[in-house]
Amino acid sequence: MLPLGGLGEIGKNMTVVEYDGKIVVIDAGVRFPTAEQVGIDLVLPDFSYLKDRAQDIEAIVITHGHEDHLGALPYVIKQLGGARRAPKIYGRPLTMAMGRSKLDEHRLREVELTDVQPGSEINLGTFKIELIHATHSIPDACNVAVTCGAGTMLFTGDYKFDQTPVDGPPADFLRLARFGKEGLLMLLGDSTNVDRPGWSPSESLVGPALYDVFARQRGRIIVTSFASNLHRVQQVIDAAVELNRKVCMLGRSMRKNTNIAKALGILDIPEGVLVQPRDLEHLPDHRVVVMSTGSQGEPLAALRRMAFRDHPQIRIHDGDTVVFSATPIPGNERAVNETIDKLYQAGANVITHKDAPIHASGHGYQEEMKMMLNLTKPKYVMPLHGDYQRLQLHKRLAVSVGVKEDNVFCAENGLPVEIDARGARFGKPVPSGVMYVDGTDIGAPADAALRDRRSLSADGLFVVVATIGDDDGKTVAEPELIFRGVPFKDEADALLEALRDQVDASVERAAADDIHDLDEIQRILHDDVAQLVWEKLKRRPMVLPVVVAV
Structure with a gap:
């Protein structure tokens, strides 16, 4: 084994x-x-x-x-x-x-x-x-x-x-x-x-609990669960039907799994219950249940995008109730809590398994x-x-x-x-x-690649372009400086002149030392610029030096 x-x-x-x-x-x-x-x-x-x-x-x-x-x-x-x-x-x-x-x-x-x-x-x-x-x-x-x-x-x-x-x-x-x-x-x-x-509690206890929660709501209900938890999907649909609400499936995996289970006869969905996202604007809030992916705070899932007001079809507003019919997988707690906090900020009320027995x-x-x-x-x-x-x-x-x-x-x-x-x-x-x-x-991306990505996400990127003469190695054009994702942008802007001076000084030093290898000049530029940025900003962004010989 x-x-x-x-x-x-x-x-x-x-x-x-x-x-x-x-x-x-x-x-x-x-x-x-x-x-x-x-x-x-x-x-x-x-x-x-x-x-x-x-x-x-x-x-x-x-x-x-x-x-x-x-x-x-x-x-x-x-x-x-x-x-x-x-x-x-x-x-x-x-x-x-x-x-x-x-x-x-x-x-x-x-x-x-x-x-x-x-x-x-x-x-x-x-x-x-x-x-x-x-x-x-x-x-x-x-x-x-x-x-x-x-x-x-x-x-x-x-x-x-x-x-x-x-x-x-x-x-x-x-x-x-x-x-x-x-x-x-x-x-x-x-x-x-x-x-x-x-x-563990029986799944059969969840259906009545969901119905009780739904029955107390007067606005839209948005339920999130694992897309593959088809038992839960069925119980959400059953509660919605009992309360004369339409159901909209959001999230690619939620729609795909629902279609597969319906074709196999595993899900029993009455005709006319399912609606498309575009139909929601024509329904009053008290007639709507949305079943969404995103119970684990996944960055691209539908609920997360709604929480951050980035969903193209649904915008959270006052009166919405979001029901988390799932518990976080170990390791996902932070992302889930962040999603819940953003939902509250957007005006929704949030109900989790701590508030009602809505998950088994x-x-x-x-x-x-x-x-x-x-x-x-x-x-x-x-x-x-x-x-x-x-x-x-x-x-x-x-x-x-x-x-x-x-x-x-x-x-x-x-x-x-x-x-x-x-x-x-x-x-x-x-x-x-x-x-x-x-x-x-x-x-298997090298550890260095993941370290680079973490560095970029934390401290941003500096690109330094120096143009030198092919014969003498001296500067022949003003250095170009580009930065992206750098914290404290105002301080970074103030650095521009100092950085240009540093690039010129580094290139002149390499020329004086008779260094013509472009890789070596780039290494010198990298070290000098990184040191200056650290002294001024106390940050270590990724520094990409580019040396062009003309």
């Missing part, structure tokens, strides 16, 4: 199971960039290990349709050689529909995706795969059992034991218990809510995790899907229900666990880390 993502972090889940030279990959997720990763669009697992072993991959199995489990799929396929060389991909129908949509966007239409129903077995020669029905905050979630000659490994994926789910039967307790009776070699389990005691986590709490361990009775446990604190807490939880401490492996990305007849142990680490999606490029 080789985790390539999801350990020591929340996101970019990906785990490799390898036996007898063959591979099955469970999940292919992304993580969203931190504030320090300036200009990065997505963070992917480093799957160079798979690139070198592409011919050995029997299948990729996706547990459910959330971005942190599915979002990297197009990039993985590209790295493995494109659509013609892609392994088969398996998952439940909604998951595969979301996967097809992503692959279509990347023009990978020839990739084979197979819908699998719970209880069906997939025979791959070396491996046997089974999907087990699970409950989560998105329909068609599943646990995945991978059986090979060594035994059976069960990946929980994201799960909770919701006794009253809103979209069908509860989790398949009977099948999980059979694993415990038959003998489960290893459980690889979700660690997200291991720090929360007790049981899709991840089980401690008692549900104990139940998973007690039902399946694994010999070995590997905590997944959590930062290092959560992995350690999961280990303690497993030990508390009877798993031997030496049989719980808190690994890290790139550190495999090897199991054979002699037992289980950590293996030799393989290269791991992250790859970045930056625009249309995939790769």
